Amino acid sequence: MLKIDLNALKDKGPATAVWEIFFVVACVLASEWLSPLVFAKNWYAGAVPAVIALGFIILSQVAKREGLSEQGWRVDNLSKAILLLLPPMLVSAAVLLAIGWYFGSLQISALTPDFSLLAAVIGLLMWGLTQQYPLQAFINRRSQAIWGPGLISVVFVAGVFALLHFPNVPLMTATFFAGLMWAFVYQRAPNLWALALSHALMTAVLGLTVPNEALHGLRVGYNYFF
16 A cells, blocks of 8 residues: 655655656656556556556645645636737647648538537546646646746746657647646646646647647557557
């Protein structure tokens, strides 16, 4: 049984932040690479490393007494976060639409309102939230404990996000630039709801514009090769 000493997770400076980030990233990579191989017929068992990472994140935040508002679970700065996100999102969407038009891969017909579209939107929102929470409320905050807010920590967060999409190079490229945007905005207006919405919208635009074969079905890790 995994036992974690909460005292060891209390804020003790950059050294603690380094190994905390390393542990969480290692767990996620294990889930992407080892779990599909070891638990090929039991996907729920393969999710164990990711669940361990989530539990570790929560325990660390509790030990450091990081409040929900401090993490980004808030609405008071929602409009500020959205206003910061809109310009880079619009530029990115325009670039992706141009790519889709050039390659003839636009899938506008998929936007027909129906139940399946609504379910997809809700699913994307939840998927965005489950990624932005550990990436920003944990890795971004721990990165700032090491380097402070600014360019280095923003680039580091984006690099980690891209690494977690290895070896899908087109997707790694997209997630790196998206990670720069989200990490930058989070440091100025920490709001997980706005970031989750942005994540959902940009994922939808990416999927509706870039040829599916170029993105390799959005697969990462061990599953990329199958």
